[in-house]
Amino acid sequence: MKRAFFLTLGGIGLxxxxxxxxxxxSFSFAGKSIVITGGSRGLGLTMARLLAAQGARLALLAxxxxxxxxxxxxxxxxxxxAIGVACDLLDRGQSLGAIETVIxxxxxxxxxxxxxxxxxxxxxxxxxxxxxxxxxxxxxxxPFNLIRQVIPHMxxxxxxxxxxxxxxxxxxxxxxxxxxxISKFALVGLSDAFRAELALDGIRVTTVxxxxxxxxxxxxxxxxxxxxxxYGWFAVSASLPVAAVKAERAAAKIVAACRSGQASLTxxxxxxxxIIGNALFPSLTGxxxxxxxxxxxxxxxxxxxxxxxxxxxxxxxxxxDWLARIGESASAKHNEI
Numbered sequence: 001m002k003r004a005f006f007l008t009l010g011g012i013g014l015x016x017x018x019x020x021x022x023x024x025x026s027f028s029f030a031g032k033s034i035v036i037t038g039g040s041r042g043l044g045l046t047m048a049r050l051l052a053a054q055g056a057r058l059a060l061l062a063x064x065x066x067x068x069x070x071x072x073x074x075x076x077x078x079x080x081x082a083i084g085v086a087c088d089l090l091d092r093g094q095s096l097g098a099i100e101t102v103i104x105x106x107x108x109x110x111x112x113x114x115x116x117x118x119x120x121x122x123x124x125x126x127x128x129x130x131x132x133x134x135x136x137x138x139x140x141x142x143p144f145n146l147i148r149q150v151i152p153h154m155x156x157x158x159x160x161x162x163x164x165x166x167x168x169x170x171x172x173x174x175x176x177x178x179x180x181x182i183s184k185f186a187l188v189g190l191s192d193a194f195r196a197e198l199a200l201d202g203i204r205v206t207t208v209x210x211x212x213x214x215x216x217x218x219x220x221x222x223x224x225x226x227x228x229x230x231y232g233w234f235a236v237s238a239s240l241p242v243a244a245v246k247a248e249r250a251a252a253k254i255v256a257a258c259r260s261g262q263a264s265l266t267x268x269x270x271x272x273x274x275i276i277g278n279a280l281f282p283s284l285t286g287x288x289x290x291x292x293x294x295x296x297x298x299x300x301x302x303x304x305x306x307x308x309x310x311x312x313x314x315x316x317x318x319x320x321d322w323l324a325r326i327g328e329s330a331s332a333k334h335n336e337i
Contacts, residue, residue, distance in 0.1 A: 027259065030055035033106035035099070037089060037146070038116030040067040041335035042215040043165065045074075046251040047113065052080025054255075059102040059109075061087045061095075061116070071335060089116055089142035090134070099149045109150045111161040111258060114143035114187075117180075119217070120307060121234050122224030124178050125299035131179045131224075131307075139166075139183035144190060151203070159202025163258050164191035168211045168271040172278045172285065175293035176230065195263060204261030208254055209275070211268030212237055212244040216331025219310040227308045228316030229297035235310075235319060239327035243270070247334060311337075 029051055036051075038044040039060030048058050052075045060082060062068050068084025075082040083105055087098040102109055118138055120131055143164055154160030169177055170184030188207055195205040218238045223230045237243050245268045257265040266272050278285040308316075331337045 032110040034111040058082040119221040123299040126304040135179035135183035211271030216336040222307040225304040231313035
């Protein structure tokens with residue numbers, strides 16, 4: 001009985017893989033107009049570097065114009081065509097204006113990569129409703145607005161690519177990351193729901209669920225609760241090679257998935273194991289998360305309700321110098337500092 005079950009499961013998996021390979025289509029990024037949110041640093045900038053080298057025309061969206069200018073100057077030095085559009089994605093009017101700016105410059109939008117995000121780390125007791133609302137606004141409604149704005153342009157062009165960068169936290173809820181996980185679950189649902197219907201217009205949607213990546217972005221995260229202790233465990237997880245995937249490797253996989261129109265991409269062995277484990281043994285996974293929560297820092301009083309930037313929280317932590325240098329090296333490389 002068990003053998004028949006696993007043979008059937010294997011057959012379904014093989015058939016699904018074969019069909020997915022057949023329906024994928026590839027295209028060149030040369031001359032394509034690509035919008036990347038959160039493109040001035042971190043994973044967004046790493047993807048932009050790869051795409052610029054392949055001849056793409058890039059539009060980077062972020063809030064800080066000086067960071068955008070620095071990123072675009074770097075891309076131009078390697079022969080890329082890039083513009084930086086300052087935009088607060090929490091403001092629908094600004095996102096609409098940003099898309100119009102890109103259309104005015106390039107005449108089209110062939111690829112949209114929803115990469116912008118915010119990570120807030122801390123215990124549930126120190127989180128407030130506003131933390132959840134902001135995470136939902138940036139991780140769900142901002143991509144929703146941009147997708148709805150680019151769809152008409154992609155339809156007129158006969159197709160396009162949309163890539164939504166979610167997280168392993170959008171497949172398996174992680175303690176001390178409640179606002180982030182909840183909003184990333186919503187983004188996974190949005191991405192998967194839009195995929196089937198937009199395929200009729202030749203628009204391929206890719207949902208990306210990476211594990212931790214060594215982008216150095218922990219210095220830009222926000223920390224609540226015991227600020228130094230929360231920074232410590234998160235910085236270690238995001239910096240060590242055994243726990244986090246190299247940013248360049250993750251970016252290369254995402255760009256390849258976008259090119260082929262791949263429906264879903266999970267990056268990192270830890271992320272794959274977590275997703276498979278949660279699907280097959282959800283109760284066991286839930287118990288493991290309870291155990292993980294027991295070793296994480298305890299909530300504190302009202303002083304922990306304040307969100308402290310990573311650059312400040314690291315001064316309150318007790319990380320060894322050698323470990324801090326690993327994270328700082330990644331942060332500098334990817335314009336996080």
